[in-house]
Amino acid sequence: MNLFRSGEHIQRWLAGRDPGATIAVEKLSELAHAWWEDRLSPGWRPHTRDGNQAILDRLGFAGDFWCLPGS
Amino acid sequence: MNDNDLALRNLTYARFVELGRAPTADEVAVVGGCDRTEVMAGWERLHAEHALVLGQAGSIRMANPFSGVPTAYRVQAGGRWWYGNCAWDAFGICAALHQDGRIEASCPDCGQSMQIAVRGQRPDDASLLFHCLVPAARWWDDIVFT
Numbered sequence: 001m002n003l004f005r006s007g008e009h010i011q012r013w014l015a016g017r018d019p020g021a022t023i024a025v026e027k028l029s030e031l032a033h034a035w036w037e038d039r040l041s042p043g044w045r046p047h048t049r050d051g052n053q054a055i056l057d058r059l060g061f062a063g064d065f066w067c068l069p070g071s
Numbered sequence: 072m073n074d075n076d077l078a079l080r081n082l083t084y085a086r087f088v089e090l091g092r093a094p095t096a097d098e099v100a101v102v103g104g105c106d107r108t109e110v111m112a113g114w115e116r117l118h119a120e121h122a123l124v125l126g127q128a129g130s131i132r133m134a135n136p137f138s139g140v141p142t143a144y145r146v147q148a149g150g151r152w153w154y155g156n157c158a159w160d161a162f163g164i165c166a167a168l169h170q171d172g173r174i175e176a177s178c179p180d181c182g183q184s185m186q187i188a189v190r191g192q193r194p195d196d197a198s199l200l201f202h203c204l205v206p207a208a209r210w211w212d213d214i215v216f217t
Binding site for chain 2: 001002003004005006007009010012013017019020021022023024025026027028029030031032033034035036037039040042044045046056064065066067068069
């Protein structure tokens with residue numbers, strides 16, 4: 001899960017491997033804040049699979065690539 | 072996750088933030104009023120539940136989003152420097168601390184340094200791209216590679 005300067009840099013880095021998913025860094029920040037914002041809360045409880053999937057779905061991370069295991 | 076393991080998990084995370092690095096089992100045992108063996112056994116259960124990730128010799132490799140070892144993603148937030156496990160976790164450190172921050176990394180392709188300020192949950196350089204190689208269904212097959 002890496003940051004790159006551009007799509008060209010991703011393609012070169014892949015070196016022929018099948019690509020995964022590419023998203024804008026602003027969207028990554030949005031996802032990270034939704035995913036991790038409760039991590040140090042005294043009332044933290046483990047996220048459920050469905051709860052995490054709901055975060056992905058709500059932010060538009062659709063398709064098989066973003067489908068968590070156990071569905 | 073039972074209440075004891077939840078308390079151990081929260082204590083471990085709190086100690087991580089207090090110290091600015093991964094705590095040892097002895098350090099958690101002192102504040103938890105238990106012995107090292109109990110901490111290690113609890114950490115093993117938390118590892119199995121993906122609540123943290125142990126490395127070799129039972130040390131904390133990841134308390135996501137924080138990394139217990141140096142990585143390519145350094146984050147300045149809350150008056151300290153941290154390591155994120157990946158780009159996602161680097162932003163996650165700002166999120167977990169509820170702080171603005173600064174991320175320092177380098178492009179895995181060309182090696183050029185990248186500095187990103189995070190203010191109000193937004194990065195100041197919108198030109199960068201995030202690539203996730205492994206599908207979500209396989210993230211935990213090898214979480215360090217992911």
